[in-house]
Amino acid sequence: MNIGIVVFPGSNCDRDCGYVLSKVLGQTAQFIWHQERSVKGMDAIILPGGFSYGDYLRTGAIARFSPIMDAIVEFAGRGGMVLGICNGFQMLLELGILPGAMLRNRDLSFICEEHYIRVENVNTPFTNHCEPGQILKLPIAHAEGNYYTNPVTLSSLQANAQIVFRYCDREGNVTSQANPNGSLDNIAGIRNAAGNVLGLMPHPERGAERLLNNEDGIYIFRSMISALEAHKLLQPV
Amino acid sequence: MTQESKVLPQGPPTSKVIEQHGLSEDEYQQILKHLGREPNLTELGIFSVMWSEHCSYKSSRIHLKRFPTEGERVVQGPGENAGAVDIGEGLAAVFKMESHNHPSYIEPFQGAATGVGGILRDIFTMGARPIALLNSLRFGELDLPKSRHILKGVVSGISSYGNCMGVPTVGGEITFNDIYSKNPLVNVFCLGIVKKDRLLRGLAKGTGNQVLYIGAKTGRDGIHGATMASDSFDDASDKKRPNVQVGDPFLEKLLLEACLEFLEQDLLVGIQDMGAAGLTSSSCEMASRAGTGVDLDLAKVPRRESHMTPYEILLSESQERMLLVAQPGKEESVLAICRKWGIDAAVVGQVTDDGFLRIREGNQIVAEIPAHALAEEGPRYERPAAPPSYQEFLQSLNIDMLPDVKNPADVLLKLLASPTIASKRWVFRQYDHMVGTNTVVCPGSDSAVVRIKGTTKALAMTTDGNSRYCLLNPYLGGGLAVAEAARNLVCAGAQPIGVTDCLNFGNPERPDIMWQFIMAVEGIADACRAFQIPVVSGNVSFYNETNGLSIYPTPILGMVGLIERPEDITTQWFKQAGDHICLLGETKEDLGGTEYLKVIHSREQGNPPWLDVDREKALYTCMLTLIQKGLIQSAHDCSEGGLLVTLAECCLTNPSELFGATVILNQDRLRLDALLFGESPSRVVVSVKSEHVKQVKELVQELGVPSTELGQVTQGNMDITVRGAHDLPVSQLSLSLSEMSDQWHHALARQLEAEAS
Numbered sequence A: 001m002n003i004g005i006v007v008f009p010g011s012n013c014d015r016d017c018g019y020v021l022s023k024v025l026g027q028t029a030q031f032i033w034h035q036e037r038s039v040k041g042m043d044a045i046i047l048p049g050g051f052s053y054g055d056y057l058r059t060g061a062i063a064r065f066s067p068i069m070d071a072i073v074e075f076a077g078r079g080g081m082v083l084g085i086c087n088g089f090q091m092l093l094e095l096g097i098l099p100g101a102m103l104r105n106r107d108l109s110f111i112c113e114e115h116y117i118r119v120e121n122v123n124t125p126f127t128n129h130c131e132p133g134q135i136l137k138l139p140i141a142h143a144e145g146n147y148y149t150n151p152v153t154l155s156s157l158q159a160n161a162q163i164v165f166r167y168c169d170r171e172g173n174v175t176s177q178a179n180p181n182g183s184l185d186n187i188a189g190i191r192n193a194a195g196n197v198l199g200l201m202p203h204p205e206r207g208a209e210r211l212l213n214n215e216d217g218i219y220i221f222r223s224m225i226s227a228l229e230a231h232k233l234l235q236p237v
Numbered sequence B: 001m002t003q004e005s006k007v008l009p010q011g012p013p014t015s016k017v018i019e020q021h022g023l024s025e026d027e028y029q030q031i032l033k034h035l036g037r038e039p040n041l042t043e044l045g046i047f048s049v050m051w052s053e054h055c056s057y058k059s060s061r062i063h064l065k066r067f068p069t070e071g072e073r074v075v076q077g078p079g080e081n082a083g084a085v086d087i088g089e090g091l092a093a094v095f096k097m098e099s100h101n102h103p104s105y106i107e108p109f110q111g112a113a114t115g116v117g118g119i120l121r122d123i124f125t126m127g128a129r130p131i132a133l134l135n136s137l138r139f140g141e142l143d144l145p146k147s148r149h150i151l152k153g154v155v156s157g158i159s160s161y162g163n164c165m166g167v168p169t170v171g172g173e174i175t176f177n178d179i180y181s182k183n184p185l186v187n188v189f190c191l192g193i194v195k196k197d198r199l200l201r202g203l204a205k206g207t208g209n210q211v212l213y214i215g216a217k218t219g220r221d222g223i224h225g226a227t228m229a230s231d232s233f234d235d236a237s238d239k240k241r242p243n244v245q246v247g248d249p250f251l252e253k254l255l256l257e258a259c260l261e262f263l264e265q266d267l268l269v270g271i272q273d274m275g276a277a278g279l280t281s282s283s284c285e286m287a288s289r290a291g292t293g294v295d296l297d298l299a300k301v302p303r304r305e306s307h308m309t310p311y312e313i314l315l316s317e318s319q320e321r322m323l324l325v326a327q328p329g330k331e332e333s334v335l336a337i338c339r340k341w342g343i344d345a346a347v348v349g350q351v352t353d354d355g356f357l358r359i360r361e362g363n364q365i366v367a368e369i370p371a372h373a374l375a376e377e378g379p380r381y382e383r384p385a386a387p388p389s390y391q392e393f394l395q396s397l398n399i400d401m402l403p404d405v406k407n408p409a410d411v412l413l414k415l416l417a418s419p420t421i422a423s424k425r426w427v428f429r430q431y432d433h434m435v436g437t438n439t440v441v442c443p444g445s446d447s448a449v450v451r452i453k454g455t456t457k458a459l460a461m462t463t464d465g466n467s468r469y470c471l472l473n474p475y476l477g478g479g480l481a482v483a484e485a486a487r488n489l490v491c492a493g494a495q496p497i498g499v500t501d502c503l504n505f506g507n508p509e510r511p512d513i514m515w516q517f518i519m520a521v522e523g524i525a526d527a528c529r530a531f532q533i534p535v536v537s538g539n540v541s542f543y544n545e546t547n548g549l550s551i552y553p554t555p556i557l558g559m560v561g562l563i564e565r566p567e568d569i570t571t572q573w574f575k576q577a578g579d580h581i582c583l584l585g586e587t588k589e590d591l592g593g594t595e596y597l598k599v600i601h602s603r604e605q606g607n608p609p610w611l612d613v614d615r616e617k618a619l620y621t622c623m624l625t626l627i628q629k630g631l632i633q634s635a636h637d638c639s640e641g642g643l644l645v646t647l648a649e650c651c652l653t654n655p656s657e658l659f660g661a662t663v664i665l666n667q668d669r670l671r672l673d674a675l676l677f678g679e680s681p682s683r684v685v686v687s688v689k690s691e692h693v694k695q696v697k698e699l700v701q702e703l704g705v706p707s708t709e710l711g712q713v714t715q716g717n718m719d720i721t722v723r724g725a726h727d728l729p730v731s732q733l734s735l736s737l738s739e740m741s742d743q744w745h746h747a748l749a750r751q752l753e754a755e756a757s
Helices: A014-024 A069-077 A087-095 A151-159 A218-234 B015-020 B025-035 B041-050 B101-106 B108-124 B145-165 B235-243 B249-264 B278-290 B310-315 B331-341 B371-375 B391-395 B408-417 B467-472 B474-491 B511-531 B595-601 B613-628 B642-652 B672-677 B690-702 B737-756
Strands: A002-007 A028-033 A044-047 A081-085 A101-103 A111-119 A135-142 A146-148 A163-168 A187-191 A197-200 B074-076 B083-088 B091-099 B129-139 B169-176 B185-195 B210-215 B268-273 B293-297 B321-326 B345-352 B356-361 B364-370 B439-441 B448-451 B458-464 B495-504 B535-541 B554-563 B580-584 B634-637 B660-666 B684-688 B707-714 B718-723 B729-735
Touching: A002 A014, A014 A028, A014 A218, A044 A069, A044 A087, A069 A081, A069 A087, A081 A087, A081 A218, A087 A101, A087 A197, A111 A187, A163 A197, B015 B025, B015 B041, B025 B041, B025 B364, B041 B278, B041 B310, B041 B364, B041 B371, B074 B091, B083 B495, B083 B535, B083 B554, B091 B108, B091 B495, B091 B554, B101 B108, B101 B145, B101 B185, B108 B129, B108 B145, B108 B185, B108 B249, B108 B268, B129 B145, B129 B249, B129 B448, B129 B458, B129 B554, B145 B169, B145 B185, B145 B249, B145 B737, B169 B448, B169 B458, B185 B458, B185 B495, B185 B554, B210 B249, B210 B293, B210 B331, B249 B268, B249 B321, B249 B331, B268 B278, B278 B293, B278 B310, B278 B321, B278 B345, B278 B356, B278 B371, B310 B356, B310 B364, B321 B331, B331 B345, B356 B371, B364 B371, B391 B467, B408 B595, B408 B642, B408 B672, B408 B729, B408 B737, B458 B474, B467 B474, B467 B511, B467 B554, B474 B495, B474 B511, B474 B554, B474 B613, B474 B634, B495 B511, B511 B535, B511 B554, B511 B613, B580 B613, B580 B642, B580 B690, B595 B642, B595 B672, B613 B684, B613 B690, B634 B642, B642 B660, B642 B672, B642 B684, B642 B718, B642 B737, B672 B718, B684 B690, B690 B707, B729 B737
Parallel strands: A002 A028, A002 A044, A044 A081, A081 A197, B091 B535, B129 B169, B293 B356, B495 B535, B660 B718
Antiparallel strands: A101 A146, A111 A135, A111 A163, A163 A187, A187 A197, B074 B083, B083 B091, B091 B185, B129 B185, B210 B321, B210 B345, B268 B321, B293 B345, B356 B364, B439 B448, B448 B458, B458 B554, B495 B554, B580 B684, B580 B707, B634 B684, B660 B707, B718 B729
16 A cells, blocks of 8 residues: 655654554555645555644644645545544644644653553444454653543544544553543544544554564554555445 | 954953953963964954863863773764764664753753753764664752752753654663752763764865855854853852753754755765854864864854854854755755755855864954864863872771661662662653654663664663762772673673763862862773773763862763674563572672662762672673573663662563562671672673573583572562571561552652642
8 A cells, every 4th residue: 555654844753654564564655745735646644743843832733734734634535544643643633634632741741651542443444453442552652642622522522433542551441540641531542523534642653563562553554454455445446 | 464464353352351261371372372363352262162171171181092992893983973883784873972961950951952952963963863862860869849840850851852853762860969969960872873884074174165054043042151061150050041052852853854864965075063162163173173274254154133243153052053064066955955944054154275264254354263273282181180088088988887787678668769779760751762663672671772773683772870989989980880881781682882971070170070080081991991892982071060069970871782683682670470580790798889878877988899890791791692592581780779679670670560579598698788788790680481590500600600599580579588697597578569669660759749749
């Protein structure tokens, strides 16, 4: 598959995503500079983690205005698969493709450590390789991952199974102790209503190799690849 | 036509002005000799920073010559932006450590952040992509609110800069002592990887080549930062806050990517970061190294403030700036890459053949100084040195006057909760230590381990230094720091291949401080020579004193080791119940200078343990042999807190689960506290699968390393039995993992959060 990874000047997980896709999973990863205006030829898009434009304002607040974004909004609108990781998730919120906003972490500091998340919905192109309720252990690394939205939106996210990942403990219990950043309803990742866009704070690309003692992130990338392959079969060439 | 007649005269400086610039009468006379005339104020400022201790190493240079700097793997030794060692497959590891102590006391967040920024630039100016940061920090005890404030500021400064750059902070160490309460230490280590044949250097070669300025605009920040770093502090030091620079990690990220693109396209002759003394040091050092001159026009320097004088522009230490010399005809390509990344860039001068650093502002020459005189011909001092009068008192310790330990369990819990020993997770979780997806061993083991993509290799890194040992015996302290660093590396399965150092001392004009410095350098040099580990880069930080009180002599070593095969990567924690626990090395009555004496008996006294280099070397060979034969499950070096703390750490640090241990120790006529908490060097605790025990014993014996079988890894408590004569039990302790874990894991957070209550 041809997977486009958008490179903002302050992206710093772009190469990590590229490495996993090409070296670990044998896909074609293409880097797309933020000043380009087209995502033509891409089967899926990843908005990677990092500090897009320094994030001195609000995370992702400037990135939403970058030249490539029109093409990404259009791609997502056509049903194209978009994965936003960490800073990429923050951008999707700023763009309004996903609802809600990020607050600073509950304890106001940057947190980098592995956390457990529970897969709440396996009927998505990002989780079809997971079992219902499966527990993944993935690293988080952010200062602003405290997801917030209004009660109405939260209910609709819950009702429509748009909450895809929630922070949990080792046994899968969703508790406030297992919540690293104060995120509403322990939300670690959500999808859009159509299901083709996912944003999550944990970094699947950091959990994709045995050498690094974590392969749980592979489930997400493999799910994407399977979904794309199935989609290609359906589409007349 | 004489050159000097064109230099803008500003009238000869008064003796007061000379003194304000930190220059002695002798030094001023030397300036007159180099110039053949009186300097103007701008020139005086230039000499002042370039000949400051910080830039010229005038008190240390003759002593630093003692370091062994050569070896098979050395690609670049001291004298460049950073050192480099060959790691095979055409690659070199580029690394260096630097201090940012003074700024971090005045303004902890920005001081530490710009320290990270500075060391990163040192690495990527060599053409290397930085892949790991470590830092060695020293703070006052945390019961002082000011110490907590400094620690929090420093940690968030490091976190903010490193995280944004996308360079993981993978390790380091932190210790606490009141001596650092008004002079904390922030030493930052960075390592990068470059293709060996693409290594860039700070050379202004090729007459007529264009000199380019890229990066942040020049402001008035940090003027005379280097001079500040060459002076002691007093209570009015807060007023120096405007001397501290402000960092912009996002801009530095842009610079990093742009510089690596220059390298990729082979556009440069040379490049140097504008660190201490900014534009001045970068230009004259690049010229001096290449034996050329540089002609700069300040009118072309991008500025962010108006009405800046040449003096201010030249001495500004605004961050995130680089000076480069382009290959002929490649200037436009350099500028195009800068445009792509949105970085300011300007051609500001050219390389000349007359050896002068010539500064113009438009048509007017404002300064003209032989570049070599600034960079290399500064004063050199062999300052008087003598042991302090209190040295004998420090070393005297009649251990028989101290009662032996009565309740070892209590002592162990106290040590585990002492911030120097306690878990530093509160700190490390604020650093992105995984970005780059190379971190195989995260913070919390003896060494951090980072794999090298595209190869099967990995590098282990550690920073070490025990300043109490150095205070008590600087020669031994220096050697012990080298030994501990190397031991940490071999415990991770790595062969030590190079070292960088950061030497933090007091005022070198005091003979006692100079003596500490010379002895510590000798200790480091002798140990590095014995272990055949070359020193490839380093940094000296003098004048670490406030109100006349000097810090303990604190040399910190940053050492790098090479691991050829991923299966050799070894961690410190127990892996499996039933594994056998062995101690390699011997425990002696080594209580002088221990953490135990400090925490329990409030004494920082005695002689640190003797370092037997042959024994230490045998241990390294033994460890690497065992690891490469796949016979070891875990290996943890014994250091602060001694054997019992080491065992507790083996039990508590496995990120997946805790383990217990059942251990029997023989007292062997030792004091009980020496057995349990003494800090004899050359010791490692290993765990071994039962089927390998026999083979390990035989090998260890063959390699001449003493070993003792201690017991087994369990899933229960940590149970320790000490037997005396005739195998009679002398002491017995049983500690639950939850109790130890609670002390060790949470002590630091508790002390830091005490503020709120």
